[in-house]
Amino acid sequence: MTTPDSRRSRRAGSDILRTAIRRNIGAMAWGTVLMGMYQAGETAFPIALGLIVEHTMQNRSTGSLGLSIAALAVIITTVSLSWRFGMRILQKANTTEAHRWRVEVAACGLQPVARDVDLKSGEILTIATEDADQTADIVEVVPMLISSMVAVLVAAIALGLADLRLGLLVMAGTVAILSVLGVLSRRIGSSTKEQQARVARAGAKVADLITGLRPLHGFGGNHEAFLSYRKVSTEARQQSVVVARVNGAYAGTALGLNAVLAASVSLTAGWLAFTGQIGIGDLVMAVGLAQFIMEPLRLFSDMPKYVMTARASAERMALVLSAPPVAGPGAETSPAPGGSLEIDCVRYGALHGVKFDVPPGEFTAIAAYQPRVAADLASILAVNVGPDRYEGVVRLSGQELRELPVETVRERLLVNPYDGEIFAGTLRSNIDPAGTSRTVPEAVEASMLTDVVALHRQGLDYEVRDRGANLSGGQRQRLSLARALAADTEVLVLHDPTTAVDAVTEQMVARNIAELRRGRTTVVITSSPALLDAADRVLVLGEGAVTAEGTHRELLATDEAYRLAVAR
Structure with missing residues (x-):
């Protein structure tokens, strides 16, 4: 239970995110293990196909083929079950954490002591709903980030065993992609924070206007009220367009860079197979990994965006949660009866x-x-x-x-x-x-x-x-x-x-x-x-x-x- 004293302490957005992670460390650990198994299984599929092609062409044995099919069945089962139970654990933790933050923000907003925060009730409502949900996403984002890293690492190791240059290409390409996207994700964080603030202000404005609808009708202020809301809403719309443009640039850049890396791996593997430096099984594995690695790379490159969005929401929550009350609690005493x-x-x-x-x-x-x-x-x-x-x-x-x-x-x-x-x-x-x-x-x-x-x-x-x-x-x-x-x-x-x-x-x-x-x-x-x-x-x-x-x-x-x- 959060005490009034703890609510009065200053909290930054990063502290809120750390609190969310600390409260869900067990669920996140299990989720990371299961989602890591899922990503490893996804990555193992093209590796297994490459090995099957390699050994089947060498041995041409029905028994080896049956064993290979059984191994693929185990991999598919592992992928299916680990995804199912991993996502169940993470989404339960996510929704539970979002509920906790909604309750805590609502409790602060409903405190009888006014708080020195330049936020209207409509903005606090947005913080208690959308921002609380987006902050809780960190519980799901971190395990997904780690599991995607596992997939990229397994792919790099497998390709490196086939040929060191393929492994180094994957690692270098991943670092380059994350460096470029890291710059864009910071822009997303600042733009999203401003968008959330403007949308919340528009919501607070329309709530105030609806409350005063009868008086507005009475003295003919409808048109002026409409114009004032239109101005605030237009600002929110313009900022939303900015955020959409940045998100579009981010998604397009991520997709393009991932495709370039996958194509580079496939072409390099084809050239190595053509020159006889790797076998046909290694070529099948490399081409398969180049296709499968697109998904973990997409997740891996999307995660910084979600992290920055969660941090922007956490910073807005901190405006309410860390704002000092204008009057702190006094001693646990009671005035004498009388009522003067x-x-x-x-x-x-x-x-x-x-x-x-x-x-x-x-x-x-x-x-x-x-x-x-x-x-x-x-x-x-x-x-x-x-x-x-x-x-x-x-x-x-x-x-x-x-x-x-x-x-x-x-x-x-x-x-x-x-x-x-x-x-x-x-x-x-x-x-x-x-x-x-x-x-x-x-x-x-x-x-x-x-x-x-x-x-x-x-x-x-x-x-x-x-x-x-x-x-x-x-x-x-x-x-x-x-x-x-x-x-x-x-x-x-x-x-x-x-x-x-x-x-x-x-x-x-x-x-x-x-x-x-x-x-x-x-x-x-x-x-x-x-x-x-x-x-x-x-x-x-x-x-x-x-x-x-x-x-x-x-x-x-x-x-x-x-x-x-x-x-x-």
């Missing part, structure tokens, strides 16, 4: 020395005049910004967040963003993902999601599409709010929970939140008059600091800037 929240002289981004405290059980609303101020405050409370990246202190029930494990903070303090994700599943599974909440009905009623539940015959078991594609913006927002309320945490922070609902619904939601959360600490970052009026106290953040405090109605009567900012 204190912000003490916090400076970060648009926040300039924010200082306030929320006593246990109070419903506090925060009116931020600038959206950036609200976003930065929500990020800090959600531990999306590590304590080492801002000045000041945030305390939960009197204990600093930096001293608490992230899991403990999340259990006691829940920050629900204004753009909370909706998952494919049912309304019930979105509201109560763990299936442990005892307040689902109350949360549904408080968030005014009752109309959505009543609208469908399945009720809470109504199927929701990925990202809530079959719900309106207001329905998605109320579903996200219901999930936050059903969590029933000690301290709840809501960031603009009603921006997509109408004024009447907003008024009822505000009263319901105040009633449902009575006696528990609740903070709402909002400019909604309904929520501000329902709060016990309102804090005004202007220019990144607290500039006023009081009830909503007191501030309306005494603060002109506040009245202009929130009055609708």
